[in-house]
Amino acid sequence: MKDKLQAIKDEALKSIEEAKDLKILNDIRVNYLGKKGELTGVLRGMKDLSNEERPVIGQLANEVRNIIEETLEGAKTNLAKIERERKLTQEVIDVTMPAKKQEMGHRHPMNIVLDDIKAIFMGMGYEIAEGPEVEKDYYNFEALNIPENHPAKDEQDTFYINKDTVLRTQTSPVQIRVMENSKPPIRVIAPGRVYRSDEVDASHSPVFNQIEGLVIDKNITMADLKGALEVFIKELYGEKVKVKFRPHHFPFTEPSAEVDVSCVMCGGEGCRVCKGSGWIEILGCGMVHPKVLEMVGIDSKEYSGFAFGMGLERITMLRYGIKDIRLFYENDVRFLQQF
Numbered sequence: 433m434k435d436k437l438q439a440i441k442d443e444a445l446k447s448i449e450e451a452k453d454l455k456i457l458n459d460i461r462v463n464y465l466g467k468k469g470e471l472t473g474v475l476r477g478m479k480d481l482s483n484e485e486r487p488v489i490g491q492l493a494n495e496v497r498n499i500i501e502e503t504l505e506g507a508k509t510n511l512a513k514i515e516r517e518r519k520l521t522q523e524v525i526d527v528t529m530p531a532k533k534q535e536m537g538h539r540h541p542m543n544i545v546l547d548d549i550k551a552i553f554m555g556m557g558y559e560i561a562e563g564p565e566v567e568k569d570y571y572n573f574e575a576l577n578i579p580e581n582h583p584a585k586d587e588q589d590t591f592y593i594n595k596d597t598v599l600r601t602q603t604s605p606v607q608i609r610v611m612e613n614s615k616p617p618i619r620v621i622a623p624g625r626v627y628r629s630d631e632v633d634a635s636h637s638p639v640f641n642q643i644e645g646l647v648i649d650k651n652i653t654m655a656d657l658k659g660a661l662e663v664f665i666k667e668l669y670g671e672k673v674k675v676k677f678r679p680h681h682f683p684f685t686e687p688s689a690e691v692d693v694s695c696v697m698c699g700g701e702g703c704r705v706c707k708g709s710g711w712i713e714i715l716g717c718g719m720v721h722p723k724v725l726e727m728v729g730i731d732s733k734e735y736s737g738f739a740f741g742m743g744l745e746r747i748t749m750l751r752y753g754i755k756d757i758r759l760f761y762e763n764d765v766r767f768l769q770q771f
């Protein structure tokens with residue numbers, strides 16, 4: 433029996449030494465120490481031994497068991513370490529490998545042009561003003577000298593929130609808010625969204641963007657208006673562009689004008705964009721009406737000023753030769769990638 437135990441021990445230690453992974457180690461444990469294992473089989477046979485032999489063999493069996501258990505434990509720790517090291521070398525990250533290329537985002541063409549416009553006016557000392565898109569009827573119409581029943585009020589098909597509140601149809605109400613809240617000299621531009629209940633087509637959208645301008649100071653004349661807008665337009669579209677002031681009417685300015693530029697598509701030859709005329713209208717402007725000044729409590733004998741307003745979509749379409757306003761709102765990356 434002693435020899436048998438010795439043989440079991442030698443065999444077990446040998447197979448433990450040869451074991452290549454944790455699963456094999458576990459099989460060895462079951463084979464030798466498990467309920468149906470070899471060592472357990474020997475221990476069961478102890479009942480047939482003599483009283484003298486039993487404690488000796490018993491002790492030896494225990495020793496063998498302990499040695500096998502210890503060796504198994506040691507081999508397990510060792511194998512786990514080897515396994516871990518294998519994983520570490522196998523899963524090593526090469527930090528010098530080139531990264532996966534990220535697609536770059538693009539600025540929206542309207543944002544590019546708006547930033548340019550802001551930079552031009554800020555260079556001339558203008559500040560940026562803002563006003564609410566949900567606006568009082570008073571600011572959108574009345575304070576701008578557009579009274580009840582004035583045709584301008586119907587022309588600009590207005591979204592009404594209620595009797596006194598509208599979605600602003602123009603950025604001009606920001607003029608009133610700025611004049612109410614600050615003292616001349618005033619020099620601001622006010623970009624923002626405006627709303628009109630228009631059908632969507634290639635040149636109309638019920639939501640679009642305007643940029644308003646307002647200058648109030650002593651001795652401001654139409655020459656200042658012309659000078660400021662000419663500088664602006666040439667910076668935006670280039671020195672070669674021709675600028676023309678054409679008399680017009682707005683209730684909040686007197687005199688009023690519309691500004692045309694030589695067609696940026698055909699250079700003034702005449703094309704489909706300028707409908708053969710060689711000119712394109714890009715903004716409305718004028719000298720702030722004395723009634724508007726009085727409405728906000730500015731003395732029209734001491735102060736005068738000019739105002740202007742333009743559509744950002746239109747200006748951007750002309751800058752890049754974009755033919756359909758809907759492209760701005762669809763955010764198709766194939767369109768946006770081009771800017």
Ligand code: DAH
Nearest residue numbers: 602604716717718739740741
């Ligand atoms: N608010 C006008 C519009 O939406 C544009 C405009 C014209 C603004 C003349 C002005 C201006 O400030 O002086 O059609």
